[in-house]
Amino acid sequence: MNKDPMQNPKFKRSAVQPEQAQQLIMPYVKQLGTEQVPLTEARGRFLAESVRAPHPYPHFRRSGMDGYALRSEDTRGASTDQPITFEVIDAVPAGSLPNVPLRPGTAARIMTGAKVPDEADAVVMLEMTEKQEQDGRTWMTLKREISAGTNLTPVGRELQAEDLLLEAGRMISAGETTVLATFGYHQVQVRRRPRVAICSTGSELLRVEEPLQDGRIRNSNTYTLACQVQDAGGEPYILEAIADDLQLAKQRVMKALEEYDIVITTGGVSVGDYDIMADLVQGGSLNLLFNKVAMRPGSVTTAAVYKDKLLFALSGNPGACFVGFELFARPAIRGMLGAPDPYLPHMEAVLGQDYDKINNFTRFVRGSLQFKEGKVFVHPAKLDESGVMITIKDSEVLIVIPPTSTGVKAGQLVTAIRLPQGG
Amino acid sequence: MNKDPMQNPKFKRSAVQPEQAQQLIMPYVKQLGTEQVPLTEARGRFLAESVRAPHPYPHFRRSGMDGYALRSEDTRGASTDQPITFEVIDAVPAGSLPNVPLRPGTAARIMTGAKVPDEADAVVMLEMTEKQEQDGRTWMTLKREISAGTNLTPVGRELQAEDLLLEAGRMISAGETTVLATFGYHQVQVRRRPRVAICSTGSELLRVEEPLQDGRIRNSNTYTLACQVQDAGGEPYILEAIADDLQLAKQRVMKALEEYDIVITTGGVSVGDYDIMADLVQGGSLNLLFNKVAMRPGSVTTAAVYKDKLLFALSGNPGACFVGFELFARPAIRGMLGAPDPYLPHMEAVLGQDYDKINNFTRFVRGSLQFKEGKVFVHPAKLDESGVMITIKDSEVLIVIPPTSTGVKAGQLVTAIRLPQGG
The missing domain is CATH 2.40.340.10 (MoeA, C-terminal, domain IV)
Structure with missing residues (x-):
C-alpha cells in the first residue's frame, strides 16, 4: 500500500472565504495585449480601448418620413377650408443631396432617411397631402399647419461628437456592432484572448472515446471546462491527461505554465488529491494563494502563481469543478480581457x-x-x-x-x- | 422626379398582428439536415437526435470519501469506550479495482471516486479513524458505528440506463457537454447551421470603411444582423449591398434565395421602400406571407417564400431591423435547428x-x-x-x-x- 498522503503536513489546509479567495487572485490578473480584428470577426471579443463618436449622430438633418420637406412658416393658416399649395421643385431620395434651394412656397419631395434641405424645417407625411401635375410641373396641397421640427431628426439627436460610445473592456455583441459600424470602425482594437491550458489528472479517467471499464469514469471535466473557457472569452487548449506519474505530471504542469496564460487542472492523482500541487508549492516554484475555500462544493479548490501565470487546481468532482471554474477561473479570464466587472452577475x-x-x-x-x-x-x-x-x-x-x-x-x-x- | 411609388397599389398593405405574422412563417420552417462533429467542436450546435444513457451512472459503487471501505455490520457496538479495530488488507485508488475480497473484520483503504469492494457497504472518513502499523501489517481503529450506505454512491444514483439525457433540438453548452462526455459521445450528431444571406439595399449606404459623406450613412444593419444570425445559431453571409438598380437587385435576391437557406434584406431602395419585394411578389416568383405587421418599430416588415426558402425584408431603420430579426427571422433559424421552442423567452x-x-x-x-x-x-x-x-x-x-x-x-x-x- 502507498504511504498515506493524508498524514503529510503539506495537506494541512486552512480555509479562506470564497470572496477572500477571489480577492487573493485578482492582484495577479493582468490585462493581456491587444490586436486588431475586422469588425466582422469582432463578435465576442473585448474592446481594448474606449470608443468615442468621431462625429455627431445623425450627422445631417434627417427626414423621418416619406413626404415633403418645407418651411413650416409657409403652412401658417392652412386648413380644410383654406388649403395651401406648394410647388414641388426638388426630390431628395435617401443618400442624395438637395439640388436646389427651397424658396418660400415651394417644397421638396423627400424619402425617409434623406437629408432635409437647409431652408426647410419640417417634413409633412405624404398621406397628408394631395398632388397635382400640370405642364410638367408638380404641385402639392396641404390642409393643415405643420409645426417646425415635425418628422425631422436634428443633427446630434442621438450623440454629439466626442460622446463616449463604448467603454474599454466591453464585450462586442450585436448592439456594440451597430455602434462600431455606424461610426466607421471597420477594424477594432481588442484584447488578445487568454490561452487557457486544461489538464485533467487521475488514473481513473478514460478518454471519452474509450469503452467503459469497471471502476473508471470518462473524463468529462476537460470538455466542460473547454466550454466554460470559451463562454468566458478565452481559448481552451486541452492537454494530454496526466495519470499517476508524479514527476511527469510536474514537468507537464510547469511546461504549461510557461506556454499558456492560465493553467487549469482538474482532479487529483491516484496517490492523493492535489499531490502535484502540494509538491510544486513545497518545491518553491509556485506561490500558493489558497488551497482550501470555505465553500461547498469545491472546498479543496487551489490557486497558485508561477511568475506571472495563474494555476487553478480544481476538484475532480464534476459539480465542484464547474463551480470552481465560474467562481475563480472565469473572473481571471475576464480580468485579462479588461472587463470592468469580471464576476458573474x-x-x-x-x-x-x-x-x-x-x-x-x-x-x-x-x-x-x-x-x-x-x-x-x-x-x-x-x-x-x-x-x-x-x-x-x-x-x-x-x-x-x-x-x-x-x-x-x-x-x-x-x-x-x-x-x-x-x- | 421619379414616379411616386407610394401611389402604386402594390404598396397597399394590410397589417397582421405580430403573433399572426410569426405563425404565418412557421409552416415554411423545415429542420435542416444533420452532420457529425467532434465533441470539442459541438459548443453552440443543436442536437439532431435525443440522447439516452447507454449505462447507469455511476456505473459502479463509488466511494464519496477518502477513507476505509468496510462492512457496516462489523462496526456494530463501536464507541469511544469500545473501539473496534480492522485489519486493512487492500488499497483501492481511484481507477483501480479491489484486489482481494473483504473478510469480516477487515477494511480496504479507498480514495474518493474509487470502486467500493463488493463485500463492503459503507466508507468511513479517514479523519474518523486511527492507523497502526506493525510487522508490515496495517490496522485501523474506529470509535463509532457506521450505517450502511455511508459515503457510498450506489449504481444508477443519478441515471438509469436508457434514461433520456438530452432532448433533440437542445443547444450544446457546458452542461450538455458534461453529459455527452460522461457517456462517451465523442462524436455528436447535430443539425447543419442555416446559411443566412444578408443584403442591404439603399443608395444612401456607405461601406463601413468609407469616409463619411453628407446625406449618407454607414451600413450598420448588415453587421448587426450578422451578429444576430450567429447568436441564433446560423452562419451569416454578407452579400454585396444593393444600390438603386432594381433589375440587378431582383437578380441578386433571387440568386441568394437559390443558394442560401434564408435571405434577409434590410432597407429600401432609392425609388421607394421595399420596391424590390413588391416587384418580386407581383411577378409571381414569391409567395407573400405578410408585408405589414401591427407593431412598432418595424411595421413594414415583410416575409415571403420562394420554393422552400424564406425571405425576410426588414426595415432599414436600425431599431426596427433589430427587432424584426429577433421576432421573425430568429425563430425561423431556431426552427431549422430543431429547437422545440424557437422563440425568445x-x-x-x-x-x-x-x-x-x-x-x-x-x-x-x-x-x-x-x-x-x-x-x-x-x-x-x-x-x-x-x-x-x-x-x-x-x-x-x-x-x-x-x-x-x-x-x-x-x-x-x-x-x-x-x-x-x-x-
Missing part, C-alpha cells in the same frame, strides 16, 4: 423551495430561474452534491446559501449568481 | 417607469432589466424610435406594450422578451 431572488441542508461553509447550489408575476424565483436542483454531473445542464444560477444551522425556508430572499448560457 | 416583469406613448399597434420597446428584492423590473430605453441605433447596445429585453390610448404606468406588470446576450 448577482441578483436577489426568492427561494422557491425549502433548502434544508445545514453547513458551516457557504454553499453554491445549482438551480433554475423562474419568472412569475414580476417576481424572480430560484429553485435548487434536486441533486447538488459535488460529485453529481447531471444537474449542471439545467442550471441557470448558483444559489448562495450562507453558513446555516437551520437551512433556508421557501420565500426567503437569497443571492443568486447567473450562470453564462453559452453557445 | 418571455417573462412577466414590473414596469420600472411610466411609459406614456400611445399607439394602435403593439410596441416592442428596448429596455434594461433590474433585479431588486426578489422582483424583476424592466426600464424602457430613453430613445426607442425605430430610427434610433444607440440604445440597441444596452437592451436586455423588448418590453411588450399592447395597443393603448393611455400609456402604461410604473408598477404594472408587462411581458418582457429576453434578448440574447451573444458573444
Whole structure:
C-alpha cells in the first residue's frame, strides 16, 4: 500500500472565504495585449480601448418620413377650408443631396432617411397631402399647419461628437456592432484572448472515446471546462491527461505554465488529491494563494502563481469543478480581457423551495430561474452534491446559501449568481 | 422626379398582428439536415437526435470519501469506550479495482471516486479513524458505528440506463457537454447551421470603411444582423449591398434565395421602400406571407417564400431591423435547428417607469432589466424610435406594450422578451 498522503503536513489546509479567495487572485490578473480584428470577426471579443463618436449622430438633418420637406412658416393658416399649395421643385431620395434651394412656397419631395434641405424645417407625411401635375410641373396641397421640427431628426439627436460610445473592456455583441459600424470602425482594437491550458489528472479517467471499464469514469471535466473557457472569452487548449506519474505530471504542469496564460487542472492523482500541487508549492516554484475555500462544493479548490501565470487546481468532482471554474477561473479570464466587472452577475431572488441542508461553509447550489408575476424565483436542483454531473445542464444560477444551522425556508430572499448560457 | 411609388397599389398593405405574422412563417420552417462533429467542436450546435444513457451512472459503487471501505455490520457496538479495530488488507485508488475480497473484520483503504469492494457497504472518513502499523501489517481503529450506505454512491444514483439525457433540438453548452462526455459521445450528431444571406439595399449606404459623406450613412444593419444570425445559431453571409438598380437587385435576391437557406434584406431602395419585394411578389416568383405587421418599430416588415426558402425584408431603420430579426427571422433559424421552442423567452416583469406613448399597434420597446428584492423590473430605453441605433447596445429585453390610448404606468406588470446576450 502507498504511504498515506493524508498524514503529510503539506495537506494541512486552512480555509479562506470564497470572496477572500477571489480577492487573493485578482492582484495577479493582468490585462493581456491587444490586436486588431475586422469588425466582422469582432463578435465576442473585448474592446481594448474606449470608443468615442468621431462625429455627431445623425450627422445631417434627417427626414423621418416619406413626404415633403418645407418651411413650416409657409403652412401658417392652412386648413380644410383654406388649403395651401406648394410647388414641388426638388426630390431628395435617401443618400442624395438637395439640388436646389427651397424658396418660400415651394417644397421638396423627400424619402425617409434623406437629408432635409437647409431652408426647410419640417417634413409633412405624404398621406397628408394631395398632388397635382400640370405642364410638367408638380404641385402639392396641404390642409393643415405643420409645426417646425415635425418628422425631422436634428443633427446630434442621438450623440454629439466626442460622446463616449463604448467603454474599454466591453464585450462586442450585436448592439456594440451597430455602434462600431455606424461610426466607421471597420477594424477594432481588442484584447488578445487568454490561452487557457486544461489538464485533467487521475488514473481513473478514460478518454471519452474509450469503452467503459469497471471502476473508471470518462473524463468529462476537460470538455466542460473547454466550454466554460470559451463562454468566458478565452481559448481552451486541452492537454494530454496526466495519470499517476508524479514527476511527469510536474514537468507537464510547469511546461504549461510557461506556454499558456492560465493553467487549469482538474482532479487529483491516484496517490492523493492535489499531490502535484502540494509538491510544486513545497518545491518553491509556485506561490500558493489558497488551497482550501470555505465553500461547498469545491472546498479543496487551489490557486497558485508561477511568475506571472495563474494555476487553478480544481476538484475532480464534476459539480465542484464547474463551480470552481465560474467562481475563480472565469473572473481571471475576464480580468485579462479588461472587463470592468469580471464576476458573474448577482441578483436577489426568492427561494422557491425549502433548502434544508445545514453547513458551516457557504454553499453554491445549482438551480433554475423562474419568472412569475414580476417576481424572480430560484429553485435548487434536486441533486447538488459535488460529485453529481447531471444537474449542471439545467442550471441557470448558483444559489448562495450562507453558513446555516437551520437551512433556508421557501420565500426567503437569497443571492443568486447567473450562470453564462453559452453557445 | 421619379414616379411616386407610394401611389402604386402594390404598396397597399394590410397589417397582421405580430403573433399572426410569426405563425404565418412557421409552416415554411423545415429542420435542416444533420452532420457529425467532434465533441470539442459541438459548443453552440443543436442536437439532431435525443440522447439516452447507454449505462447507469455511476456505473459502479463509488466511494464519496477518502477513507476505509468496510462492512457496516462489523462496526456494530463501536464507541469511544469500545473501539473496534480492522485489519486493512487492500488499497483501492481511484481507477483501480479491489484486489482481494473483504473478510469480516477487515477494511480496504479507498480514495474518493474509487470502486467500493463488493463485500463492503459503507466508507468511513479517514479523519474518523486511527492507523497502526506493525510487522508490515496495517490496522485501523474506529470509535463509532457506521450505517450502511455511508459515503457510498450506489449504481444508477443519478441515471438509469436508457434514461433520456438530452432532448433533440437542445443547444450544446457546458452542461450538455458534461453529459455527452460522461457517456462517451465523442462524436455528436447535430443539425447543419442555416446559411443566412444578408443584403442591404439603399443608395444612401456607405461601406463601413468609407469616409463619411453628407446625406449618407454607414451600413450598420448588415453587421448587426450578422451578429444576430450567429447568436441564433446560423452562419451569416454578407452579400454585396444593393444600390438603386432594381433589375440587378431582383437578380441578386433571387440568386441568394437559390443558394442560401434564408435571405434577409434590410432597407429600401432609392425609388421607394421595399420596391424590390413588391416587384418580386407581383411577378409571381414569391409567395407573400405578410408585408405589414401591427407593431412598432418595424411595421413594414415583410416575409415571403420562394420554393422552400424564406425571405425576410426588414426595415432599414436600425431599431426596427433589430427587432424584426429577433421576432421573425430568429425563430425561423431556431426552427431549422430543431429547437422545440424557437422563440425568445418571455417573462412577466414590473414596469420600472411610466411609459406614456400611445399607439394602435403593439410596441416592442428596448429596455434594461433590474433585479431588486426578489422582483424583476424592466426600464424602457430613453430613445426607442425605430430610427434610433444607440440604445440597441444596452437592451436586455423588448418590453411588450399592447395597443393603448393611455400609456402604461410604473408598477404594472408587462411581458418582457429576453434578448440574447451573444458573444
